[in-house]
Amino acid sequence: MFLLTGSKGPQGAGHERRTIYQKIREYDLLEKKKTVTALKPGEDRAILLGLIMILSSVMMFFLLGITMVRSYSDSVWTEESSCTVLNATMMAEVNCSYSCGSDCWRASRYPCLQVYVSVNASGKIARLTHNEETQETSSECFYVPKCRKDHAALYAIIANISERLKAQQQVPCYYDPDERQDSVILTRLYTRGALFHSLLWPSCMLVGGTLIIxxxxxxxxxxxxxxxxxxxxx
Incomplete structure (x- = not known):
């Protein structure tokens, strides 16, 4: 009887040790599964965030490419100089139309201000316009104000611009070095600095999204x- 009891003792202890080891092993596996389960959603969210950032930056690059970058590359007024104002004269009035509601348009008018300058870099006499958009809208007038009902207010705006140009005499200007355009412009819509700052943020977003992934x-x-x-x- 004692022999039977004694022979089962070590086997029972070994079985108990194996049972404890299996429990510890199962506990470790369970903890690893919990950790993997907890990390996987976080990793998925991080990858999704990175993809959203990359797609948003690509869309911003596309929009900037068809607006700012295209306007900057198409502009022929690339050389900067200073110009001497020769005269600023308000010529005949130009008709325009303004909105007075849904499907309602009314006519108004504003004086056309013509400004001629001498480009100090070349000594050439040219007509001065405000920017590229003004040149496309009206090739004769220096400035095209927003059309409104009050004709007197439009006249006052143009007269104020004319007086300021006459008082300054020397103004910065941009001209076409290849002489494809006879006119010069006062300011550029998009300069290199503006282009750089506009492309900086989508570039940072693209790099950040890529780094996250x-x-x-x-x-x-x-x-x-x-x-x-x-x-x-x-």
Missing amino acids: LMVKLTQHLSILCEQIGKAKR
């Missing part, structure tokens, strides 16, 4: 390597 992928790769090293040691 790369960091998540690197973390996943390191996790797999750690798991493989742990299996090799066991």
Whole structure:
């Protein structure tokens, strides 16, 4: 009887040790599964955030490319100089129309201000316009105000601009070095500085989104390597 009891003792202890080891092993696996389950949604959200940032930056690049970059590249007034104002004269009035409601348009008018300058870099006499859009809208007038009902207010705006130009005498200007355009402009709509600052933010967003995805992928790769090293040691 004692022999039977004694022979079962060590086997029972070994079985108990194996049971404890299995429980510990199952607990470790469960903890690893919990960790993986907790990390996976976070990694998915991080990758989704990175993709959204990349797509948003691509859309911004597209919009800037068809607006600012295109206008900047198409502009022929690339050389900066100073111009001497020769005369600023208000010529005949130009008709315009303004909105008075839904499907309602009424006519008004504003005086056309013509300004002639001498380009100091070349000594050429040219007509001065405000910017590229003014040149496209009206090739004769220096400034095209927003049309409104009050004709007197429009006249006052143009008269004020004329007086300021006459008082300054010397103004900065941009001209076409290839002489494809006879006129010069006072200001450019989009300069290199404005173009740089506009492209800076989508570039930062693109780099940030790419870095987020790369960091998540690197973390996943390191996790797999750690798991493989742990299996090799066991």
